Amino acid sequence: MQTTENDPEPLPEAPPLEVRRTQEERLLKAWETPKGWRYWSAVNNSEVGLWYTVASFCFFLYGGVLALLMRIQLAVPENTFLTANQYNQIFTMHGSVMMFLFAVPIFEAFSILVLPQMLGARDLPFPRLSAYGFWSFIIGGVFVCGSIFFDAAPRGGWFMYPPLTSSYQSDVGADIWLLGLTFIEIASIAAAIELIVGVLKCRPPGMRINLIPLYSWYILVVAGMILFAFPPLIAGDILLEMERAFHWPFFDPARGGDPVLWQHLFWIFGHPEVYIIFLPSVALMAMIVPTFARTPIVGYSWVVLSAVGTGFLSFGLWVHHMFTTGLPGVSLGIFSAASQAVAIPTGVQIFCFLATLVAGRVVKSACLLFVFAGLATFIIGGLTGVMVAVAPFDFQAHDTYFIVGHLHYVLIGGTIFPIMAGFYYFFPMVRGKKLSERIGTIVFWLVFIGFNVGFFPMHISGMMGMPRRVFTYPAGMGFDTLNMISTIGAFILAGGLLLFFFDVVRPRKNEPYSERNPWNAGTLEWLAEIPDKPWGARSIPEIDSRYPLWDQPNFVRDVDEGRFYLPDAKEVLRETIVTSVIDARPIQCLRVAGPTFITVWAAIFTGGFFILATYHWWTSAVISGLLAIVMLLRWAWTTAPIPEKDSKDVGLGMTLPIYVSGPNAVGWWAMFITMTADLTAFMSLVFGYFFYWTVHKDFPPEQHQGPGVFWPVLSLVLFAASYGLTLLSHRWNREDNAKMFYGGIIGAAVLSLGGTAAIIAGPWTTNLDPTSHVYPAIVWVLAGWMALHGIGGLIMQLYCLARRAARRMTAKYDADIVNVCLYWHFLALTVFITVGVIAGFPFLA
Amino acid sequence: MNRVHSVLRRWSTRWLFPIVALMLGGCAGPQSALDPAGQGAEDIARIFWIMVIGATIIWITVIGLAIYALRLKPGPHHRRRSGVWIIGGGVIAPTVILTGLVIYSLAFLPQLLARPPEGSLQIKVEGLQWWWRVTYLENGEPDFELANEIHLPVGEPVEFLLSSPDVIHSFWIPALGGKVDMIPGRETRLTLMPTRTGTFRGVCAEYCGASHALMNFTVVVEEPEDYQQWLAEQRSPARQPAEELTILGRELFVSSGCGACHSVRGTDANGRIAPDLTHVGSRHKLGADVLPNDRASFERWIRHTDDVKPDVLMPEYHSLDAAELTALAAYLESLD
Numbered sequence A: 001m002q003t004t005e006n007d008p009e010p011l012p013e014a015p016p017l018e019v020r021r022t023q024e025e026r027l028l029k030a031w032e033t034p035k036g037w038r039y040w041s042a043v044n045n046s047e048v049g050l051w052y053t054v055a056s057f058c059f060f061l062y063g064g065v066l067a068l069l070m071r072i073q074l075a076v077p078e079n080t081f082l083t084a085n086q087y088n089q090i091f092t093m094h095g096s097v098m099m100f101l102f103a104v105p106i107f108e109a110f111s112i113l114v115l116p117q118m119l120g121a122r123d124l125p126f127p128r129l130s131a132y133g134f135w136s137f138i139i140g141g142v143f144v145c146g147s148i149f150f151d152a153a154p155r156g157g158w159f160m161y162p163p164l165t166s167s168y169q170s171d172v173g174a175d176i177w178l179l180g181l182t183f184i185e186i187a188s189i190a191a192a193i194e195l196i197v198g199v200l201k202c203r204p205p206g207m208r209i210n211l212i213p214l215y216s217w218y219i220l221v222v223a224g225m226i227l228f229a230f231p232p233l234i235a236g237d238i239l240l241e242m243e244r245a246f247h248w249p250f251f252d253p254a255r256g257g258d259p260v261l262w263q264h265l266f267w268i269f270g271h272p273e274v275y276i277i278f279l280p281s282v283a284l285m286a287m288i289v290p291t292f293a294r295t296p297i298v299g300y301s302w303v304v305l306s307a308v309g310t311g312f313l314s315f316g317l318w319v320h321h322m323f324t325t326g327l328p329g330v331s332l333g334i335f336s337a338a339s340q341a342v343a344i345p346t347g348v349q350i351f352c353f354l355a356t357l358v359a360g361r362v363v364k365s366a367c368l369l370f371v372f373a374g375l376a377t378f379i380i381g382g383l384t385g386v387m388v389a390v391a392p393f394d395f396q397a398h399d400t401y402f403i404v405g406h407l408h409y410v411l412i413g414g415t416i417f418p419i420m421a422g423f424y425y426f427f428p429m430v431r432g433k434k435l436s437e438r439i440g441t442i443v444f445w446l447v448f449i450g451f452n453v454g455f456f457p458m459h460i461s462g463m464m465g466m467p468r469r470v471f472t473y474p475a476g477m478g479f480d481t482l483n484m485i486s487t488i489g490a491f492i493l494a495g496g497l498l499l500f501f502f503d504v505v506r507p508r509k510n511e512p513y514s515e516r517n518p519w520n521a522g523t524l525e526w527l528a529e530i531p532d533k534p535w536g537a538r539s540i541p542e543i544d545s546r547y548p549l550w551d552q553p554n555f556v557r558d559v560d561e562g563r564f565y566l567p568d569a570k571e572v573l574r575e576t577i578v579t580s581v582i583d584a585r586p587i588q589c590l591r592v593a594g595p596t597f598i599t600v601w602a603a604i605f606t607g608g609f610f611i612l613a614t615y616h617w618w619t620s621a622v623i624s625g626l627l628a629i630v631m632l633l634r635w636a637w638t639t640a641p642i643p644e645k646d647s648k649d650v651g652l653g654m655t656l657p658i659y660v661s662g663p664n665a666v667g668w669w670a671m672f673i674t675m676t677a678d679l680t681a682f683m684s685l686v687f688g689y690f691f692y693w694t695v696h697k698d699f700p701p702e703q704h705q706g707p708g709v710f711w712p713v714l715s716l717v718l719f720a721a722s723y724g725l726t727l728l729s730h731r732w733n734r735e736d737n738a739k740m741f742y743g744g745i746i747g748a749a750v751l752s753l754g755g756t757a758a759i760i761a762g763p764w765t766t767n768l769d770p771t772s773h774v775y776p777a778i779v780w781v782l783a784g785w786m787a788l789h790g791i792g793g794l795i796m797q798l799y800c801l802a803r804r805a806a807r808r809m810t811a812k813y814d815a816d817i818v819n820v821c822l823y824w825h826f827l828a829l830t831v832f833i834t835v836g837v838i839a840g841f842p843f844l845a
Numbered sequence B: 001m002n003r004v005h006s007v008l009r010r011w012s013t014r015w016l017f018p019i020v021a022l023m024l025g026g027c028a029g030p031q032s033a034l035d036p037a038g039q040g041a042e043d044i045a046r047i048f049w050i051m052v053i054g055a056t057i058i059w060i061t062v063i064g065l066a067i068y069a070l071r072l073k074p075g076p077h078h079r080r081r082s083g084v085w086i087i088g089g090g091v092i093a094p095t096v097i098l099t100g101l102v103i104y105s106l107a108f109l110p111q112l113l114a115r116p117p118e119g120s121l122q123i124k125v126e127g128l129q130w131w132w133r134v135t136y137l138e139n140g141e142p143d144f145e146l147a148n149e150i151h152l153p154v155g156e157p158v159e160f161l162l163s164s165p166d167v168i169h170s171f172w173i174p175a176l177g178g179k180v181d182m183i184p185g186r187e188t189r190l191t192l193m194p195t196r197t198g199t200f201r202g203v204c205a206e207y208c209g210a211s212h213a214l215m216n217f218t219v220v221v222e223e224p225e226d227y228q229q230w231l232a233e234q235r236s237p238a239r240q241p242a243e244e245l246t247i248l249g250r251e252l253f254v255s256s257g258c259g260a261c262h263s264v265r266g267t268d269a270n271g272r273i274a275p276d277l278t279h280v281g282s283r284h285k286l287g288a289d290v291l292p293n294d295r296a297s298f299e300r301w302i303r304h305t306d307d308v309k310p311d312v313l314m315p316e317y318h319s320l321d322a323a324e325l326t327a328l329a330a331y332l333e334s335l336d
Helices: A017-030 A036-041 A045-074 A084-118 A127-150 A173-201 A214-246 A259-293 A300-316 A329-341 A343-359 A366-389 A391-397 A401-431 A437-463 A480-505 A555-560 A598-614 A618-637 A666-695 A710-734 A738-765 A774-805 A815-844 B002-026 B039-072 B079-106 B109-113 B224-235 B244-255 B295-303 B322-334
Strands: A575-579 A586-591 A647-651 A654-657 B121-128 B131-138 B141-147 B149-153 B158-163 B169-172 B180-182 B188-192 B198-204 B216-222
Touching (some): A045 A084, A084 A127, A084 A401, A127 A173, A173 A598, A214 A774, A259 A300, A259 A366, A259 A401, A259 A666, A300 A329, A300 B079, A329 A343, A343 B039, A366 A391, A366 A437, A391 A437, A391 B079, A391 B109, A401 A480, A437 A480, A586 A647, A598 A618, A666 A774, A666 A815, A710 A774, A738 A774, A774 A815, B039 B079, B121 B169, B121 B180, B141 B224, B149 B224, B158 B180, B180 B188, B216 B224, B244 B322, B295 B322
Parallel strands (some): B121 B158
Antiparallel strands (some): A575 A586, A586 A654, A647 A654, B131 B141, B158 B188, B169 B198, B198 B216
């Protein structure tokens, strides 16, 4: 620890000890975790993040057990340990659980847990949203996983290709997949919104965009990818479930549908998904490597650019999952080359880590062993990835065990091993005690050997012709020995993971607490006190380095003595600082929400909607859905309360407003991001419309008349008027012209209702039968989407009306209507595109 | 030094060479893409081995650098100098290698996707849950139909016209070349060119439901004269039963309603739902390459259909007694 004389910008003296004591008491009281059964109403990131992490880890174990069952079945040829239908349920669930209930959630969970610490923030901007996401995740996850115990699990593969899943599996399994996982995808998007706004707006003062810790950069990239990758899948889920439940023929070639549309929508999601899973693990390495090399990362900008580049590129590669569908050579060539190009940013990231290790003085640890295991295996997965990106080779390798080997090298090598490294690294921060280095070394050898013994032979069995997703294979094809070796390896790997799990959960009562910042790291999360305090950082620091704990003299002391921002919670409310996006200037003292059960109820009713719909109990599903909306509105009602004063002194002579609206507010950003995802889902449906146009010679087909022009155009006019009035109402509210505001917003609501009715009237009055052909079906879907959003717009207009009437919104405190206007910008775009497509396009085609 | 040398030599003769030989020899098999018997498979196997060698060199290099960085280096390097690693290893090396790979590998695409010359053999194959309907075409018109077995003349290109009336399947004969999906509502094409004779195994490579693993077929590549003989046999109508047992078997075939789903050319059985049985006795395997072709297997299939192939459409015939079952099986076996 350096002395004060070397400090270039000494802070003011710390307040006297007893003042600090009172401050600490108030902070503790504000951030206190509820006790007893009320504990489950907690929303704080350290609670929710921990539950979320534990839950996704449990789903990992569940998926792992499924994997072992498969390996037992395949250990010997013509085994009868499992029946075909059991095996097919198990492999479907293994893939789905690992992807949707482990790989994506563990990243979000872990990020919710550590991101605020990493940013020196007290909490994420929307703790209740995190809690809602978690409860949705656990309800949906248990529902989907439980199905296997009733022999009712989905068995269409995690990729769910129709027509197998649309017309040839009439049991409830596929519905459980579609609705259960859509529910979880919505929770994932909720977490992504939280994390994006967290990284953009909740950084400590001074943490300009070039000082953001690499992990946070990756979170930003990955959460952004979730925003654009999940909506196409949700759109696909909607189409497939509509076909299953109501026989709308989106994927039925006999009625104009096309099963290949599903493949496009699925893989537009599915390929970025691989990077959504992989990049967070690279992010962990990007934090661990500099710490153990005792030097800042070499090539910070390279790493950031590569991460962003990988994110963008990953959306242009999906067709390489469809190389064998009979595409023309030109497409194969382009996507083949593009798929290989993604190896370049990946290579840059790996070499940045190697360069950092070379530049520094490496300290040995179990952590680094797992980083090394990750690198050594991931590189094999990357190289085989380049191989399968070569279209000619993929003609042979596609859908064989070569791919199973490849993807596990990528996902276990690139994800599980770094996550284990992350456990060793962050465990002391979360639990206050270290994992055992000795057990860690044994675990390393077990998982490293077990993994390679288990998965390397799969490359060979694949090349020898063993296809994927087979519940059995005949003797004498050369698969016998290889599969037996794979099974043995899988059990060694499982043994290692079990030992690791034991080390994580074993009681540690008698062990001493680890010292603070045990790895001597340089980033803010290591400010955490051991045992930890619920407030995160004692005071929110001002940053001028990427590794403030290394570079800023007396940093820890200054934080602990409350010399920085917000050392106190005078009103005993939960507060954190919101800063500007690029240069992290403080712009608001944000009051974040405290414990509540409303998010639990909202999640239960939202889950109820999806689960009841699975069994086609429509009435109860709709009731549950309405209750969910009531809960969400009730929750919204408590947000953005009008503060008792305009601004407050946050320390260091800075006064910040407590209430802001517009682009400075976190709520505005959340709305913007949500609507971006929403628009992406909508555009995926529009993509479907034009996809059908490209595969059919006559689309819209002659014999089917469209929704006409009159009603859609009337709807457009009504919505345009409603949009205009909403914007005017915003202005009238700001001018405090109550009469005009009420008149305007009521008029706008009436117009929204009219517009919604008009868009439905289009296909209704022209008697479009959505079960007759895919054309009327896709028109109905677009019109229905627009109508639902129209109703959403209507509810928001009425909400603003109620807020103003209840004096929760005034001329000055107008975040509600500002956000509603933002929603309406997107709605206007949706309306314009929908009407243009369903009423206008038939004239062009 | 000498001792090390001799130990190395002993070690390599005892362990290394047998392992390598086992690995290469182990790659052989009726279903192996690394034991090619066709033009496409040969090209792809060549690309594969070149990529494996390249990948091994790259992996050893990178891991070598990692071990150097983690364990062996004398002390901290200069940060700027280590930046050279990023440009060299992360940018230049992959760009150069990948450009070379793209040019080399994509050059194979045109010939792999090319259609065969006009007048080449054409075979239409439909994938169904869980078997293959094979129709040999003559000038684009159906010549004759069979199921789960394909014969090809060596050295001649063949074009497969692939489709599916139910779910997505994928037509794959690893020894001859790559796979192509069979997608409802579409027709895809695949050209193969067998280069040596032999009996190979084809499989469905796209998960297609409960018995996806049991949807296979036999591919026989033979000399042109053998092939012509086989063609002549397949074109002919079914053999009439001559023995008492097989005559009884035919009667049972008719009375049990087998003809509603199955065809036997030369008889009244003309069902289109299930595999053509005209020459079922001549095939290598039964039930889409699941059971050996013998009387016991016929009996098992008819009595325990769902055990042999879960969720299969054909019902189990428990109404037949043991003697009847044997007669029916004998009749089917006689249809060679």
